[in-house]
Amino acid sequence: MVAQVIDGKAFAAKVRAQVADQVAKLKEENGITPGLAVVLVGEDPASQVYVRSKGKMTVEVGMNSYEHKLDVDTSEADLLALIDKLNNDPAVHGILVQLPLPKHLDEDLVINSIDPAKDVDGFHISNVGLLGTGQKSMVPCTPLGCLMMLREHHGSLSGMDAVVIGRSNIVGKPMAQLLLGDSCTVTIAHSRTKDLPDVVRRADIVVAAVGRPEMVPGEWIKEGATVIDVGINRIDAPEKGTNEDGSVKTRLVGDVHYASASTRAGAITPVPGGVGPMTIACLLANTLTACSRAN
Ligand code: GUN
Numbered sequence: 001m002v003a004q005v006i007d008g009k010a011f012a013a014k015v016r017a018q019v020a021d022q023v024a025k026l027k028e029e030n031g032i033t034p035g036l037a038v039v040l041v042g043e044d045p046a047s048q049v050y051v052r053s054k055g056k057m058t059v060e061v062g063m064n065s066y067e068h069k070l071d072v073d074t075s076e077a078d079l080l081a082l083i084d085k086l087n088n089d090p091a092v093h094g095i096l097v098q099l100p101l102p103k104h105l106d107e108d109l110v111i112n113s114i115d116p117a118k119d120v121d122g123f124h125i126s127n128v129g130l131l132g133t134g135q136k137s138m139v140p141c142t143p144l145g146c147l148m149m150l151r152e153h154h155g156s157l158s159g160m161d162a163v164v165i166g167r168s169n170i171v172g173k174p175m176a177q178l179l180l181g182d183s184c185t186v187t188i189a190h191s192r193t194k195d196l197p198d199v200v201r202r203a204d205i206v207v208a209a210v211g212r213p214e215m216v217p218g219e220w221i222k223e224g225a226t227v228i229d230v231g232i233n234r235i236d237a238p239e240k241g242t243n244e245d246g247s248v249k250t251r252l253v254g255d256v257h258y259a260s261a262s263t264r265a266g267a268i269t270p271v272p273g274g275v276g277p278m279t280i281a282c283l284l285a286n287t288l289t290a291c292s293r294a295n
Pocket of ligand 1: 097098100121141142
């Protein structure tokens with residue numbers, strides 16, 4: 001079997017176009033422009049890339065983008081003061097604090113200081129509780145993007161065996177909640193799981209979110225299963241040669257070994273071009289939702 005490639009890039013473009021239509025309608029009918037504030041503390045290169053990309057896409061769908069770049073040694077009090085200001089700013093409908101934060105800042109405290117109605121990441125403890133009890137909430141963007149791709153591919157997920165590999169608060173746990181909400185039988189696997197290959201072999205749906213390059217080989221995948229690869233890992237690619245400074249070129253790979261998995265899976269998301277673009281599209285969709293609920 002050769003897996004169907006789930007084209008997250010194309011699907012994300014469709015979602016962004018729908019968001020842009022709704023944004024234009026909001027402006028025309030109500031004179032409101034949704035606004036997303038992104039807060040970046042420090043100069044982590046990967047975070048800088050993500051934040052730039054988020055800002056660009058926000059503007060592309062017609063929303064206002066407010067970027068707040070703070071020094072790496074910003075105090076907790078100053079960061080909380082900024083969040084308080086954004087919570088009370090009617091032009092700001094969504095607030096995202098880019099993670100990870102520098103070590104001296106308490107991540108839980110900072111996230112829980114965001115107004116839950118503006119928490120477009122869905123990380124605030126109120127949103128976590130609402131999602132866990134099946135109530136209307138802000139849903140974390142990466143798992144929401146994965147769910148949208150699964151629904152698009154399968155229609156109903158009811159009764160399917162799903163394995164989520166990884167138990168992070170950002171992806172693994174909310175992913176499991178969403179799959180449970182769609183009536184899957186859900187297993188959350190992690191570093192202490194006994195006989196992970198056997199657990200994965202039972203699954204109709206595999207969501208890999210551990211951040212370890214190519215750790216899931218194709219032999220673990222059940223024939224015809226759907227594989228959603230959340231991992232974005234940079235590895236050395238000596239076959240591509242060297243850079244001008246003599247360092248080895250690199251390439252991006254997922255948590256799943258794509259070449260072998262795509263000979264067994266029924267459908268699979270590529271890296272790059274799978275989950276990544278959907279995450280940002282869902283962030284924009286969440287900002288629109290936050291704005292619509294506020295007005
Ligand atoms: N860092 C890595 N992923 C995310 C995300 O989805 N949201 C935020 N705020 N930070 C992240």
